[in-house]
Amino acid sequence: MKRIVLSQPVHAEVLARLQAVAEVVMNLGPDPWTADVLAEHLRTADGWMAFMTDRIDTEVLARAPRLRAVACALKGYDNFDLAACARAGVTVSFVPDLLTEPTAELALGLAIAAGRHILDGDRRVRAGYGGWRPSLYGTGLNGSTVAVVGLGAVGRAIVDRLQGFGCARVLGVDPMQIDARTEPVDLATAFTLARHVLLAVPLTEQSFHLVDDELLAHVHQGQILVNVGRGSVVDEHAVLRALNAGRLGAYAADVYEMEDWNLPDRPDSIPEGLINHPRTTFTPHLGSAVREVRLAIEMRAADNLLAALAGRSIDNPAYVAVA
Template sequence: MNRIVVSQPVHAEVLARLQSAGHVVMNAGPEPWPAEELARHLREADAWMAFMTDRVDAGILERAPRLRTVACALKGYDNFDLAACTRAGVQVSFVPDLLTEPTAELAVGLAIALARHVLEGDRRVRSSYAGWRPSLYGTGLHGSTVAVVGLGAVGRAIVDRVQGFGCAEILGVDPERRDPRVRITTLDEALRLAHYVLLAVPLTKSSRHLIDTAALSGIRPGQLLINVGRGSVVHEQAVLAALADGRLGGYAADVFEMEDWNLPDRPIDIPVALLQHPRTVFTPHLGSAVREVRLAIEMRAADNLIAVLAGSEVADVAWVIG
């Protein structure tokens, strides 16, 4: 019988689907298994359903000699060494499109929350609200210049949404893709002109710390930066410095450097000063946290996993030869 490891809890109907294909060992969660416990489960595993908190490298694969597939219940797979998986004959699959719409929605929500002082407004109402007072004036998307960095599926979905706000101009930054609804420009120009910069960039060698001290040195004063791509696209200490000296008007993020598990030099936590800064809004990786979407993602990953075990074609495979 196939042995299937599931490293985070899944919906009951997904678990039942997996159990139809083999014996399932599932983490009761929500905290990840310690490394040694995960290795013990993987020792006899034929398949593994993996999540954002997981990482795969050659060392892990050496301890999982029977493993045939890793089915990722997520879109970005930068925590997974695809070359090592290919060499080990382990097929990796991912869920490429189900996260797009909810992530784009959250990006716009974070932009509005940051620009309109929603967190501070909520705090004041809950503490001692005596009625309206002339305070907490922010900025709006209407009439603003908005830059979307990364014009993949999520970036294009963000453009879909900000088009309806009456922006003065929408800029697009992407060396490989074009979108007729935006004016394509360089990152430097976008940072110099935009009131809002929304990052929808995957993590690659070239995109790590794309937004660093040098990039932030030329930004439009008071600019609002929103990151829903990957945490390490932004250098958080550089953002903190730009907030501290007033160049950056605010930072909102759903993703953080400490989440990029496959980077050996990643920080182990979010800078405390960044968490405490009043011009920040943070959410705990809620981009796909819509109940129906999460169920669909888990089911798609389960179907990918089962297809490999059955010897069938899988549309969502992410092979790298190396």
């Protein structure tokens, strides 16, 4: 019987699907296993369902001699060394589409929360609400110029949702793709003109610290910057400097540099100044955290894993090992 490792807990339906055909070892979570504990489980594993807290490199693969398939229950696989997997003959799959809509929804939620002082308002009500006062005036989407950086699936889904908000202009920034509903501009122009900038950019060598001190030196005064792509697309220290200088009005994020496990100089935490800044709004990587969506993602990953272990074709390969 095949042996499958799940490095995070999954829904009961998914677990039952896998246990019907394989021996399954599952982390009961919510914290990830240590590297040594994971390696011990992978030592005799044929398949692995991996999650956002996981990474794959040559060292991990060297300690998993039986491993033949990895199913990533996520969209982006920049934490996974596909070249190392190819050399080891390990098939890698991912789930590219099911996270799109909920991530786009969250992007707009963060933009509204940051622009309309939702967190500060919540704190004030809980501290003792005495009725309306003329305070906490913010920035709305209606009548604003909004830029969407990255017009892949998530970026286009964000543009879909912006259609109902009465934006004055929707700018699109993507050298590879055009959305007819947006005005195509370059990155510097978007940051100069837009009241809101929503980042939906994958992490690549070219996009690492795409948002840096130089770009933020010329932002539209009081701009609301939202990141739902990858943490390291943004230089978090540069964002803090722009907030402290008063150029940037607010920063909202669901993703952080500390999560980009494959980067050799990855920080181990979010900058303290950013965490404590009054004009920041953060969520703990909730892009796909909708119950029905997570179940669908896990089930798709399980089907990919079982298909790969049985030698069948898979729907969403990142890399398919050649026997």
